[in-house]
Amino acid sequence: MKLKTKQDAKEKMLTAALFTGLFLPTRLFFYTYVSQVWIGSFGLITGIMITLMILARKNKLGKVGVIVNRQMMSFSKGKFGKLAMIQTIFFIYIFSLAIYGIENPPIEMKEQIIGTLAAEGIDDLESSLAGSENLVWTGPAAVLGPLFALIVILVPNSLGFSMYSIINDFTDGWMLQFVTVFMVEHLEILGLVIYFRYFYKHKEEVKP
Numbered sequence: 001m002k003l004k005t006k007q008d009a010k011e012k013m014l015t016a017a018l019f020t021g022l023f024l025p026t027r028l029f030f031y032t033y034v035s036q037v038w039i040g041s042f043g044l045i046t047g048i049m050i051t052l053m054i055l056a057r058k059n060k061l062g063k064v065g066v067i068v069n070r071q072m073m074s075f076s077k078g079k080f081g082k083l084a085m086i087q088t089i090f091f092i093y094i095f096s097l098a099i100y101g102i103e104n105p106p107i108e109m110k111e112q113i114i115g116t117l118a119a120e121g122i123d124d125l126e127s128s129l130a131g132s133e134n135l136v137w138t139g140p141a142a143v144l145g146p147l148f149a150l151i152v153i154l155v156p157n158s159l160g161f162s163m164y165s166i167i168n169d170f171t172d173g174w175m176l177q178f179v180t181v182f183m184v185e186h187l188e189i190l191g192l193v194i195y196f197r198y199f200y201k202h203k204e205e206v207k208p
Contacts, residue, residue: 008074015071018064022048028181046188076196085197088190094153095183101161102168102176110162117166125170 026044053072056065074080122128152160168175 011067011071076193081197088186092186095179098164098179101164105161105165106158109158113162
């Protein structure tokens with residue numbers, strides 16, 4: 001039992017590494033050089049996944065193809081599949097907040113925060129990382145600390161939107177690129193999980 005669990009964990013790590021190595025560079029390349037409109041890159045993951053499955057079924061990928069197919073079915077079905085859908089929806093929500101905040105920051109609050117940071121010598125990514133230890137929140141709910149920071153991240157609010165926009169400025173727009181890539185990626189992953197969990201299983205069940 002332990003050997004089976006250990007083997008399954010290795011296969012999951014291999015599959016995750018394979019998908020990350022394929023999907024992230026492809027999406028970033030497409031977003032940077034082809035189209036910065038997120039809908040323009042929609043379908044890349046699905047196309048790559050379908051190609052992988054076709055090649056695997058034709059035994060063109062060897063043992064790796066067998067592992068990928070097995071882990072995709074395991075990922076989509078059972079309790080793990082439900083957890084995957086919930087987690088994916090959660091990340092889609094977070095990414096959508098970040099994108100909205102970057103694109104639609106409250107200008108007045110953003111300028112106030114930029115002024116406060118500038119007074120502390122923070123005006124770019126390097127200085128923000130160097131001076132982050134010296135920053136202390138003294139506003140409402142300062143005593144709650146991490147809980148307040150979590151609320152700022154999870155709940156739509158002007159402070160969170162301003163910070164998303166400022167961080168994006170500090171990274172010269174790279175934050176928006178990565179968040180957009182991850183957003184579209186998770187939308188496609190959710191679609192694939194739903195397909196493999198419900199429709200693909202249904203097709204197998206109705207076979208004579």
